Amino acid sequence: MRQIVLDTETTGLSWEKGNRVVEIGCVELFERRPTGRTFHCYLNPECEFEPGAQEVTGLTLEFLADKPKFADIAEDFLAFIEGAELVIHNAAFDVGFLDSELARLGPQYGRVRERAAVEDSLELARQRYPGQRNSLDALCKRLGVDNSHRQLHGALLDAQLLAEAYLALTSGQSEIGFDSLTETVSQVVIDRRIAPELMGARPRVHVDEAELAAHEARLAAIRARAGACVWDSHDDVAVAAADALAL
Structure with missing residues (x-):
């Protein structure tokens, strides 16, 4: 099975309010083993950050000004996830933002779930550890994944940490x-x-x-x-x- 562990960073918490994706990070697994293939890009959001959002990621509009727009990388991104199972922590958030970005480009791009299956690792964690904190940091601590180098949120780093946590969370044969x-x-x-x-x-x-x-x-x-x-x-x-x- 081909799986893509995915994370995004955004200018705010709600795509309905016009917030945009500023970073996408993906890590490929095949038969539950990392292949070494990744997809990573920073994006020019063409809008301002919500208050507090920059502090979470450390990204600035100055840094993102010369980065590609989502339209520039959409085809490559969709080709990377095509036919895979996406593993996402709090999938509704990331999928909502990605669907919003695709909708801006036109109906021919469809929606994420039309391209790939989606597994929400947050729901898996809640089933395994009901009533406990199940953020990515909490999971890393509980499952022995070293996240000491995670000072800020970053899509590729978080996807790499989530891949380790997911494999530990679902470990088996x-x-x-x-x-x-x-x-x-x-x-x-x-x-x-x-x-x-x-x-x-x-x-x-x-x-x-x-x-x-x-x-x-x-x-x-x-x-x-x-x-x-x-x-x-x-x-x-x-x-x-x-x-x-x-x-």
Whole structure:
């Protein structure tokens, strides 16, 4: 699956009041792994900042004066997100602003959700941690993502931090190698059913106490970070995996 972790910075809190996008930052993931591809641009908003908005981002109209307008980058931006799943923290805010920018260019550009699926990481966090603060900073602290260098809001930096937090928030089989292991185990089971007579005596792996302790410590770390460990609810996979590794 191709995912784009996206963040924007704007001149204010409401696109309905005429506020505009001043920065877009995107980080690409493929099969839940960063590809190294990003999309980042500063934009000339052609309007003033609302009071307080500049302090949040550190951006000024002087800095943005020679930057492209949204119309100049729209095609490249849409090509980058086309067909992906967008991961956005408080998606209604960013999607609302982007849809407003697209609407200014004409109906032929459509809307963001016509180009890509959208997953709201804020809603995911609220489901995982109900009644708690779930801002990006709060998530980074809770999930062990280092955001000490985040002094100001910046779209690309925030997208990079959100990508780490999102992967930790939704961690599962792909983070600990179960996807490939399960595929291998499945193939071993199929082979046994087809040609059991070809399967000779298999050597057994004997695990010492130190290795067991290290294994348990690893599982405990996963539980502490993700809130659950898929190993605990997949005993059949664990047994099959042990058998596969003994071959």
